[in-house]
Amino acid sequence: MVSRIIPVEQFDLIIFGGTGDLARRKIIPALFKRFCDGQMPDGSRTIAAARSDLDRSGFQKMAREAIVAASENELDDSQLSAFIDALDYVKVDALGEEGWQDLAAQLRPDCVRAFYFSVGPSLFGDLADRLHTYNMVDENTRIVVEKPFGRDLETAKTLNKALSQRFDEKQIYRIDHYLGKETVQNLMAVRFGNLLFEPLWNSQYVDHIQITVAEEVGTGGRGAYYDKSGAMRDMVQNHLMQLLCLTAMEPPAKFDPDAVRDEKLKVIRALGPVEPHHIVRGQYAETENTASYRDDAENPSSRTESFLALKCEVKTWRWAGTPFYLRTGKRLAARDSEIVVVFKDTPHSIFGEDAGRHHNELRIQLQPNEGITLKVTIKEPGPGGMRLLDVPLDMSFAETLGPDADTPDAYERLIMDVIRGNQTLFMRDDEVEAAWAWTDPIIQGWEARNDVPKPYDAFSEGPTDAALLMQRDGREWRNIAE
Numbered sequence: 001m002v003s004r005i006i007p008v009e010q011f012d013l014i015i016f017g018g019t020g021d022l023a024r025r026k027i028i029p030a031l032f033k034r035f036c037d038g039q040m041p042d043g044s045r046t047i048a049a050a051r052s053d054l055d056r057s058g059f060q061k062m063a064r065e066a067i068v069a070a071s072e073n074e075l076d077d078s079q080l081s082a083f084i085d086a087l088d089y090v091k092v093d094a095l096g097e098e099g100w101q102d103l104a105a106q107l108r109p110d111c112v113r114a115f116y117f118s119v120g121p122s123l124f125g126d127l128a129d130r131l132h133t134y135n136m137v138d139e140n141t142r143i144v145v146e147k148p149f150g151r152d153l154e155t156a157k158t159l160n161k162a163l164s165q166r167f168d169e170k171q172i173y174r175i176d177h178y179l180g181k182e183t184v185q186n187l188m189a190v191r192f193g194n195l196l197f198e199p200l201w202n203s204q205y206v207d208h209i210q211i212t213v214a215e216e217v218g219t220g221g222r223g224a225y226y227d228k229s230g231a232m233r234d235m236v237q238n239h240l241m242q243l244l245c246l247t248a249m250e251p252p253a254k255f256d257p258d259a260v261r262d263e264k265l266k267v268i269r270a271l272g273p274v275e276p277h278h279i280v281r282g283q284y285a286e287t288e289n290t291a292s293y294r295d296d297a298e299n300p301s302s303r304t305e306s307f308l309a310l311k312c313e314v315k316t317w318r319w320a321g322t323p324f325y326l327r328t329g330k331r332l333a334a335r336d337s338e339i340v341v342v343f344k345d346t347p348h349s350i351f352g353e354d355a356g357r358h359h360n361e362l363r364i365q366l367q368p369n370e371g372i373t374l375k376v377t378i379k380e381p382g383p384g385g386m387r388l389l390d391v392p393l394d395m396s397f398a399e400t401l402g403p404d405a406d407t408p409d410a411y412e413r414l415i416m417d418v419i420r421g422n423q424t425l426f427m428r429d430d431e432v433e434a435a436w437a438w439t440d441p442i443i444q445g446w447e448a449r450n451d452v453p454k455p456y457d458a459f460s461e462g463p464t465d466a467a468l469l470m471q472r473d474g475r476e477w478r479n480i481a482e
């Protein structure tokens with residue numbers, strides 16, 4: 001299956017923080033892949049703007065190395081050189097006046113102008129102010145901002161206010177890279193492109209929903225940042241919240257930015273408060289050759305959670321009474337992100353009590369090994385009466401769509417959407433604030449209780465209390481490592 005390229009307009013993309021980790025690992029390699037696919041129109045330019053003492057060729061060398069490091073396949077050297085030639089660099093001081101005139105002089109009128117704020121949120125306001133002071137904002141201008149978008153409702157409001165003083169909401173693209181993942185968008189295709197599931201997608205037929213984003217990695221080199229965030233702020237408030245929204249929302253009337261975001265917002269606002277005994281926080285302990293969370297974070301008394309499981313409810317007509325169980329953590333048994341919709345047992349067994357009651361399960365595997373599995377009940381073949389067996393109807397996207405199926409990185413899709421001016425996969429101001437409004441009391445609750453996260457072994461299923469959270473309800477998590 002060959003990808004279909006929708007052309008975008010010619011653009012100037014300016015990456016503040018262009019020499020930083022995100023630019024090197026994600027943004028520049030994503031742009032290169034779009035370039036190779038022929039999606040970047042001739043004359044489009046990418047300008048990195050940062051504090052580093054670099055010149056154009058120094059940055060080009062850095063970008064070349066970043067692309068090589070991020071690439072799994074052999075690269076076409078002539079394409080790489082052509083892409084690199086179109087990169088530029090301007091030394092800019094976000095807090096001073098250095099470099100701004102030079103940057104302004106480089107920008108062209110009448111073409112899409114996107115400023116990517118790949119910097120900490122403390123600089124968002126200063127960058128926004130200077131873009132205005134130096135007259136760089138026109139009607140074709142967009143800005144892209146990364147998470148963390150605040151660390152609570154108040155800071156998120158302050159950021160929104162700072163940006164809204166300088167830009168219209170239609171110009172602001174708040175990235176949650178999970179929305180750019182092909183399989184996350186596929187969740188909407190499965191729900192709203194099929195008749196089969198939607199009539200059953202409610203509390204009458206669904207027993208519960210499990211959403212897991214498990215990682216094998218630890219905090220990596222980001223221990224200092226992570227220790228101030230923890231799994232709630234780093235993953236649940238944004239990525240898991242988005243997965244929850246797409247799973248629970250009502251069908252939007254059309255696939256357009258405000259229709260989709262209105263429906264997601266309704267889900268977040270309908271989330272009930274979470275009881276303390278429905279929250280399990282964990283922290284990975286030292287295990288054989290693997291350092292503990294506290295060592296990784298260089299904070300021997302840290303109480304930050306590297307694992308979080310919780311049970312919540314979407315209080316709407318559709319979902320009241322159906323629990324949603326969310327779980328995420330680092331140093332777990334495997335990298336495994338999935339949404340499992342567990343349907344209720346059949347109401348009555350016509351095959352007698354011995355055949356038992358059975359239920360269906362729809363599993364949407366987001367990463368790795370993207371695919372969909374529907375657990376169905378069949379007759380066990382052979383003699384011995386009517387014995388029932390649960391088997392998976394298994395569809396791996398790689399097998400079904402072939403090795404050439406294109407699964408672009410989330411950033412490829414999202415950056416092109418910015419250029420296209422399509423905000424569907426970006427978070428709106430009210431959505432981010434609603435997510436914090438739900439998250440804040442949960443965090444305040446455990447801080448007030450002086451909660452200490454439960455230790456768990458690295459590369460395990462997480463703390464045993466997480467299993468108990470489900471077992472108390474007569475349910476169980478799917479194994480992460482399966």
Ligand code: BG6
Pocket residue numbers: 215234235
């Ligand atoms: C980031 C978090 O937003 O998402 C990281 O800050 C996390 O802590 C990462 O590792 C996970 O993203 P992905 O795409 O690897 O699932």
